[in-house]
Amino acid sequence: MTISVADTALDIEKKAIDHCTRRNRLYNCLIWVYCGMFLMSFVSFYVFWYTDTFSNLVFSQMKLQNDTRSFNLWQHPPVKLEYRVRIFNYTNVREFETGMASKLRVQELGPYVYRETKDRVNVVMHENGTVTFQEKTSYVWADGSSENDVVVVPNVPMMFIVAFVRDSSFAIRFLTNTVLSTLRERTFINVTAGGFLWGFDNSLFHMVKPFLMFKRDISFDKFGLLVTKSGVNKNYITMNTGSQDLHNLGMIERVNGINNRKIWGDEKCDRIMGSDGSMFPPYLIKNTSEPLYMYSHELCRNLPLHFAEQVITHGIPSLRYKLTPNAFNLSDTQNKCFCPKVNGLRVCPPAGLFDVSACNDGVPLLSSFPHFYGADKSLLEQIDGLNPRQEDHESYIDLHPRIAVPMAGWSRMQINLKVRKAIGVPFLGNLKDGTILPLIWIEVGVDKVPEFILDIFQTAYFTVTNVEMALQWGSLIVMMLSLSALVTYLWKYHVQQAEAEILQKNRPFK
Structure with a gap:
């Protein structure tokens, strides 16, 4: 069976277009993933750096409510x-x-x-x-x-x-x-x-x-x-x-x-x-x-x-x-x-x-x-x-x-x-x-x-401070990395789209 030059070219062109399409879908998927990561990290960055949400969570443990540790310590100071x-x-x-x-x-x-x-x-x-x-x-x-x-x-x-x-x-x-x-x-x-x-x-x-x-x-x-x-x-x-x-x-x-x-x-x-x-x-x-x-x-x-x-x-x-x-x-x-x-x-x-x-x-x-x-x-x-x-x-x-x-x-x-x-x-x-x-x-x-009171003081300062810093800087790092990845894949997606358009224009057979 004889394969013509035209058939070979069409096959190569089809494979190229399929490959571009798959890459576009991959880039498109990654763009949405990194876009979601960036938005989530940006919200976390704003919350942990510019609001009292974390402090409010810590302070909420100090409320005087029945059967809580803070209430017992308040009622009977050690x-x-x-x-x-x-x-x-x-x-x-x-x-x-x-x-x-x-x-x-x-x-x-x-x-x-x-x-x-x-x-x-x-x-x-x-x-x-x-x-x-x-x-x-x-x-x-x-x-x-x-x-x-x-x-x-x-x-x-x-x-x-x-x-x-x-x-x-x-x-x-x-x-x-x-x-x-x-x-x-x-x-x-x-x-x-x-x-x-x-x-x-x-x-x-x-x-x-x-x-x-x-x-x-x-x-x-x-x-x-x-x-x-x-x-x-x-x-x-x-x-x-x-x-x-x-x-x-x-x-x-x-x-x-x-x-x-x-x-x-x-x-x-x-x-x-x-x-x-x-x-x-x-x-x-x-x-x-x-x-x-x-x-x-x-x-x-x-x-x-x-x-x-x-x-x-x-x-x-x-x-x-x-x-x-x-x-x-x-x-x-x-x-x-x-x-x-x-x-x-x-x-x-x-x-x-x-x-x-x-x-x-x-x-x-x-x-x-x-x-x-x-x-x-x-x-x-x-x-x-x-x-x-x-x-x-x-x-x-x-x-x-x-x-x-x-x-x-x-x-x-x-x-x-x-x-x-x-x-x-x-x-x-x-x-x-x-x-x-x-x-x-x-x-x-x-x-x-008492020692256990000292432990509470140290936890409320060192542990809580370290956790807060980890959340703050973690959100900043994730935001920067996700932004960088988002920009990279947007650029790659743009390049791939340009290549696809060139390939479409230069098709030997219509």
Whole structure:
């Protein structure tokens, strides 16, 4: 059988066209595959680089929901805070009372170290994404100076009574003077350190307690500066769980059902806002130029924390926020509403002092940083023996850079008594009216945390960061490779189409 030249040419041409067609189909298929890969990688690139999707997924594990690990850790915190208390012992009382010394002198004793255990009890979850609870705390002596140390301190119960009757009628002041004379009360007393802090028998307190209970509930039988801290706190706190909005996670919304304490007579200062210090909304630390706020029940106000620097905590870069002395500078316009009103006018204490009398049934107590750090210099001139130092007396907190949970930090606060003399009640001796007497200062914080908590911190930083980087750079690499492959095969497809057209034009037989 003879095969003609024309038949051979047609066969070759047919095979060539079939080959081109198959290659075109292959290129067309590959183009669609790489186009799909590019689109998917581009979406992933955008999501992981320009949105909070990955962070939201991580933060969602922090929501306070029943039967979750985060909820159990919140309800029963495994980290036991260290509670270090230092007492100001007055060493020259006799010389001062006899006129041989013009100023009182103090000696700092301690620290008396206690271990705090905290649980959140009477927990009620609400459908609007909040939870209401009470705090139950207990303290156990753990280290430091002995609670049996005998200290010389101001007679706080008597000074409270004198301050209360200061503006009362002559008859009330005369009766008070009679009672104090009968009980032989003195301006300064000797008491054990443990008794001064957690409660000691005091005849004056037992006598006036029934009258005080008309004004407030007093559940303790002994007088002590810290006696109200143990047990179940009377306040019901309502906090955001983050289940509906992670931007509000851990923020206190109400205390005892209200969001305005109506103590300071100003809507801004009375508004309840801020965290309880156990956690902060992670989104807030993205902009370190903005302060964080903590709400203090003892002070009935929020406290601003300002970013200071980045430090290393437990081997992890952390964000250090500090409570600056300006927080207690009430002459500042934004703080002036915290000054108590006297006869309708706001009267501010010296800079560095915060008057908590309006928040504590009128007792003449003031808060400050230890040793009047950052306060008006006149306060140091009233008492000898004070030595303020920034490194020892400032307050700070180190936050995890991703989940905004405290990893370390120390809150340092001093309790002071303001002398308020009353006419006809001569029991405050040579003390001048308005003198500020330091009583104790408290340092609350943590240096050591359990190993499994450290593992959580490290996982939340190193592991999560590595995974996020892998997703970010992986999406970028896949996007670039798929784009390169897409462009390559588009070019090859274009070349193949051109070859097919040339072949079609040059067909020897039509």
